[in-house]
Amino acid sequence: MKENLLIKIKIKLYRYLRKTHIQNRLIVLFLILSLFPMLITGIYSYQKSSQAIHDKINTYSVEVVNQVAKNIEEELTRMEYQTIEIAFSELVQNTLSNYEKLSEWEVYDARYRMRADMVRKFSFSEYISDVQLFTDQGDKIIAYGDTGFTLTFKDDFRENLLAEIRDKNGAPVWEAVDFSDELHQVSRVYPENTPEKSYGIIIGRTIKELYDGSELGSIVIRINEDLFSDVYRNIDLGQRTEIFIVNSEGTVVSTRNNNISFNEKYPEPELIQKIRANSDAENESFELTIGEERNLTAYAPIKDADWYIVSTIPFSYLTRETGQIARDIMGVSLIIFLLAVFLSYIFTKSISDPLNNLVEAMNQVEEGNLEVKIDDQAQDELAEASSNFNQMVEELKGLLEDVKEKEKQKSNLEFKALQAQINPHFLSNILNTARLLADMQNADNLENFLSSVINLLHLSMNNKEDLITVEKEVEYLKSYLNIQQFRLHNKFDVKFEIEADLMSYKIPRFLLQPVVENSIIHGISGKSGQGLIEIKGFTQNNQVIFTITDDGIGMSEAEIEDLLNKKRENKDQFSGIGINNVKERIELYFGKEYGIEIESLKGYFTTVKIILPEIN
Structure with missing residues (x-):
C-alpha cells in the first residue's frame, strides 16, 4: 500500500513538473539544494578517504x-638497431670475415675507418662511450671510445659476457657494468663522491655473416647508465x-x-x-x-x-593528509548528498526522459526509419519540440519520396532518350559502306552486313526492357562488330571467352557495346597493323565480371580519369552512350560497389573490367 502511494505521489509530482518550464525547474532545484544548512556532524570515514x-x-x-x-623500451630498441646497423655494415662484415688474412696495416686501416664511421654516428651522443668488436678468436677491435682511457673488461667478466652473447645466438644481451668490472690504467678516473659516473650498461650481440648466417664475432657497446x-x-x-x-x-x-x-x-x-x-x-x-x-x-x-x-x-x-580530509568531511554532507541525488533524480527525470525519447527517435531517422513518431502529450517546450520533430519527419518523408520519384523519372527519360538515338554521321557511314559494297562486290556481302545493321536498329528502338540476357547482348555486340569489320576492312580480330552458364544472366542493355566501341576508336584505330580484342565473361564471388582487352595504343592515367568522369560525344560513335554513361547506369541500377575499372599501359594494351551483381 505504501509502495502504491509512493508511486502515485511520484507520478503526480512528475506530471506537475512537466507543466512548468525547464528553467523554472532548475531554479527550484537550485533553491532547494542551496537552502539546506551545512552542519558539521563528524569526520568522514578515514578508511574511505585513505583508500x-x-x-x-x-x-x-x-x-x-x-x-x-615504454620510454626505456624505445631507447633499448634504438640501441638494438644501432648494433644491427653496425654488425651488418659492409666494413664490419668484410673485416671480421677476412680478419685472419688481413695484414697489420689492413687491420689498422679497417680500425681507422670504423672509428671514422662511429665518430660520425655517435659524436653527438653523450651516452655512447665505447664500441668494441670481438672476432671469433677473441681479438678486440676498438671501433669507438676514448683512446686515452681504453675500455678493457676484466678477464672473467669479458669471458662470461662473450659466452652469454654466443649463447643468445644473435639476440641482444644487456648487462650492467661498473668500475669493478673494468681494468683502468690509473687507479681512479672518477672522484670518489661521484661513483655513478662509472655506471654503465652493456649491449652485446653476435655478428653473423650476412648471407650464410655463420658467426663472425661479437659487438659490444657501452652506454652510460644516465641514458635510462x-x-x-x-x-x-x-x-x-x-x-x-x-x-x-x-x-x-x-x-x-x-x-x-x-x-x-x-x-x-x-x-x-x-x-x-x-x-x-x-x-x-x-x-x-x-x-x-x-x-x-x-x-x-x-x-x-x-x-x-x-x-x-x-x-x-x-596517509599524511587523510586526517585533515576526515576532519573536513562531515556526516551531514552525506545526508545532503543523498537528498540532492533524490531531488535531482526526480527533476532531471522530467527532463531526461523526453530528451532521451527525442534522441532515440533522431537516431532511428538517421538509420533510415522515417516511420518513427514521438507520443508526448505534455505541455512544456520538450513536448513542443517532439511535435515539431514529428512534423519534420513527415515533411522529410514526403520530400524524399518526391526526390526519389523525380530522380527515377529523370534517369528513365535520359536513358530512353539515349537508347532512341543513333548518331546520324554513324548511320551515314554505314549506308555509304553498304552502297560501296553493293557497287564494288556485286552485293555478295550485303545481306550479312545489312542483317547486322537491322539487329542494331531493333535493339536501339526497343525500349521495353531495361535488362536483357547476356546471350542477347552478345548477339547485338557481334552485329556491331560485324559492321565495324566491314567499315575498317578487318582491322582487328575478336575473341570471345564467355562462360556458358553466364548466357542466361541478365545485364543492362547497351553495356558491352560502348566499351568495345571505345577499344576500337581509341585503341585499335590508332594502331598500325592488325589489332586484337578479347572479350571475357565469368562469375566470381557472387559477381558477374566482364573484361574487354585490346592491344591498341593504350591510355595514360589522365586519359583514364577523363574517360570515366567526363561525358564525351563522338560523331563516329554508334550512339551517345559512352563509358561514363555505362559507369553511371551501373551505379544507378546496383549501387556504388559495382561499376567499371580500367587498367592500361601506354603503347601496349587497355583492359576495361565491368563488375555487376548476379541476376539469373
Whole structure:
C-alpha cells in the first residue's frame, strides 16, 4: 500500500513538473539544494578517504612506471638497431670475415675507418662511450671510445659476457657494468663522491655473416647508465619515493639514488619474488616492507631486456593528509548528498526522459526509419519540440519520396532518350559502306552486313526492357562488330571467352557495346597493323565480371580519369552512350560497389573490367 502511494505521489509530482518550464525547474532545484544548512556532524570515514588516496596514487604510479617502461623500451630498441646497423655494415662484415688474412696495416686501416664511421654516428651522443668488436678468436677491435682511457673488461667478466652473447645466438644481451668490472690504467678516473659516473650498461650481440648466417664475432657497446635514469630522474611521485630498474635476478641496473647500490642485489629479496608472483596474476602493484616501513610498490616489465621499472611509495606519505580530509568531511554532507541525488533524480527525470525519447527517435531517422513518431502529450517546450520533430519527419518523408520519384523519372527519360538515338554521321557511314559494297562486290556481302545493321536498329528502338540476357547482348555486340569489320576492312580480330552458364544472366542493355566501341576508336584505330580484342565473361564471388582487352595504343592515367568522369560525344560513335554513361547506369541500377575499372599501359594494351551483381 505504501509502495502504491509512493508511486502515485511520484507520478503526480512528475506530471506537475512537466507543466512548468525547464528553467523554472532548475531554479527550484537550485533553491532547494542551496537552502539546506551545512552542519558539521563528524569526520568522514578515514578508511574511505585513505583508500581513495591510496587508489589514486596507486593508479598514477602504475601509469607512470608503464610510461617510463615504454620510454626505456624505445631507447633499448634504438640501441638494438644501432648494433644491427653496425654488425651488418659492409666494413664490419668484410673485416671480421677476412680478419685472419688481413695484414697489420689492413687491420689498422679497417680500425681507422670504423672509428671514422662511429665518430660520425655517435659524436653527438653523450651516452655512447665505447664500441668494441670481438672476432671469433677473441681479438678486440676498438671501433669507438676514448683512446686515452681504453675500455678493457676484466678477464672473467669479458669471458662470461662473450659466452652469454654466443649463447643468445644473435639476440641482444644487456648487462650492467661498473668500475669493478673494468681494468683502468690509473687507479681512479672518477672522484670518489661521484661513483655513478662509472655506471654503465652493456649491449652485446653476435655478428653473423650476412648471407650464410655463420658467426663472425661479437659487438659490444657501452652506454652510460644516465641514458635510462635520465628518463625518470625528474619524476616526483611524492616525498621519499624511489624509482629504479632491476633485472629478473633482482640486480639493480639503473637508479637515480646513490643509496640504492648499482649492479648489486636489491636489499629486499622479497621484491623480485613478489614481482614474479604478481606478474603471473597480472597485478601491477603490491605492498612491500622495506626496512620496517610498508611501501606501495608498482612495477612494469621492460620486455626487451627482461628488466622491471619499480617505484616505491611509503605508506606514511599516502596517509599524511587523510586526517585533515576526515576532519573536513562531515556526516551531514552525506545526508545532503543523498537528498540532492533524490531531488535531482526526480527533476532531471522530467527532463531526461523526453530528451532521451527525442534522441532515440533522431537516431532511428538517421538509420533510415522515417516511420518513427514521438507520443508526448505534455505541455512544456520538450513536448513542443517532439511535435515539431514529428512534423519534420513527415515533411522529410514526403520530400524524399518526391526526390526519389523525380530522380527515377529523370534517369528513365535520359536513358530512353539515349537508347532512341543513333548518331546520324554513324548511320551515314554505314549506308555509304553498304552502297560501296553493293557497287564494288556485286552485293555478295550485303545481306550479312545489312542483317547486322537491322539487329542494331531493333535493339536501339526497343525500349521495353531495361535488362536483357547476356546471350542477347552478345548477339547485338557481334552485329556491331560485324559492321565495324566491314567499315575498317578487318582491322582487328575478336575473341570471345564467355562462360556458358553466364548466357542466361541478365545485364543492362547497351553495356558491352560502348566499351568495345571505345577499344576500337581509341585503341585499335590508332594502331598500325592488325589489332586484337578479347572479350571475357565469368562469375566470381557472387559477381558477374566482364573484361574487354585490346592491344591498341593504350591510355595514360589522365586519359583514364577523363574517360570515366567526363561525358564525351563522338560523331563516329554508334550512339551517345559512352563509358561514363555505362559507369553511371551501373551505379544507378546496383549501387556504388559495382561499376567499371580500367587498367592500361601506354603503347601496349587497355583492359576495361565491368563488375555487376548476379541476376539469373
